[in-house]
Amino acid sequence: MKVLVAVKRVVDYAVKVRVTPTGVDLNNVKMSMNPFCEIAVEESIRLKEKKIATEVVAVSIGPKQSQETLRTALAMGADRGIHIETDLRLDQELQPLAVAKLLAKIVEAEKPDIIVLGKQSIDSDAAQTGGFLAGLLNYPQATFASKLEIADKKALITRETDAGVETLQAPLPLVLTADLRLNQPRYATLPNIMKAKKKPIDTKTVADLGVDVTPRIQTVSVAEPATRKAGITVPDVATLVDKLKNEAGVI
């Protein structure tokens, strides 16, 4: 069984972003693999360790630097990488529908049994690519997954809902998006980082795949959210209760 895992290069989750009228300033900002993609890679590798999967292929779309993100996936344990090169901004211009169409081309060529993605990227916060991809391929989808079991060409997926969890059953091939609690991603060790440098990465361009990646949603402007006015520190509970009652009027 083959696993395809999609990984995205995003602004590191701990960075406090600086907003400009055209977008978020991406110059000299630390970039990392999207945290949900790390969970997706981890799950893919675990499938291989459980001998369910025989090969894990990582794919990333973006500028040259996306190869670093792919190397991270390879160092975690993926077998080889596919890099689809584009200069479009990944948080605004290269959008989920285009990404899903590009990934669908890779799925056609690679024929994986399961495609694993993160549930959302922490830059554009769209949470769409997995659903798009499953729809384009007419595969079953299991989004926000917190547990995956595969037996007899069928998957049993536990997914997080607004009220708790539910379990679904779906045949393979399947598109899965990873929620936070699917697993705890491993760190790449130094020897594995060295080994990852020798693993193959196949580079393609958007033109090679013949997909129209024109942005479907146009950004008119980007602004900072309204800032809250500074609060006060109260010395004790009595003062807090008094303020909540008489100043804020919320209790």
Added chain:
Amino acid sequence: MFQTTLRTFARVSNASRFASTLVVAEHAGQKLTGGTLSAITAASKIGGDVTVLVAGSNTADVAKEAAAVQGVKSVLHADAAQFDHAIAEELTSLVVTIQQASSFSHIVAPSSNISKNFLPRVGAALDVAPFTDVLAVVDENTFQRPMYAGNAIATVTSSDTVKLLTVRPTGFEKANATGGSASVTAAPAAPAAGLTSFVSEETSSSDRPDLTSARVVVSGGRGMKSGENFGLLNTLADKLKGAVGASRAAVDAGFVPNELQVGQTGKVVAPELYIAVGISGAIQHLAGMKDSKTIVAINKDAEAPIFQVADYGLVDDLFKVVPELTEKI
């Protein structure tokens, strides 16, 4: 800025007679969710006729309830078991069938696990990119939505012939549940997708108000130290008739179940009063609560980032403060 908004709204009222919106209702079996009522308000802001789709078996009462909501012109009722449990493939089949028959200009659903699951799939079928988590309707083609965990607000537009939107319930008032007199008709039959099947579910039942629509939310973080200690917050929440939430740290440590998580990857709340207890205030948590009207932080670390967004901060031991607060309220 404000004047621009007013001008834009004036423009909407002229253009809106061409708009027609389908709102995909959510209901926990018997009752429309608060988020659905907010989505109906968002649909009314877009302008044009509002149709509400109610899907699932034994939902005649929910359809009737939707028909009574102010601003709803008609209700489509898909009373079939294949739509129970909101399986993405089945809901997609239904919405696409309806769209092919009726050509709505907008399809709106409340931001939730359900809509984020099925709406992109509808997008794939119609070749349209949805707008996720819309906070405000600028005009019928232009919306505001958050990026980067709410640290940037983007104004976005598209020229797609049908606009798909998930709307953040905290951004819109709930539509009045009475005053409407819409007609209820059966939705066109949709082919069963039959790809995924429902096996089981586990939901935690609670008498407290729903986290996303509660007037007061009391949340605990890593500082609570254990699941038992959440009893302190339950008592406080009960006294305030509020809901209990949690940070990711508290969920990961197993103190409380996942569905209580507030933040970028959990629920987004905007209650009148949010009390953060033993929560440091990471970017990802703030994304889920910083639009609350009044924020109170109780933390013994005076440097915790939560104090930067708190209206009232109390630097002290939560195990001393929370019982005292419960007693004095």
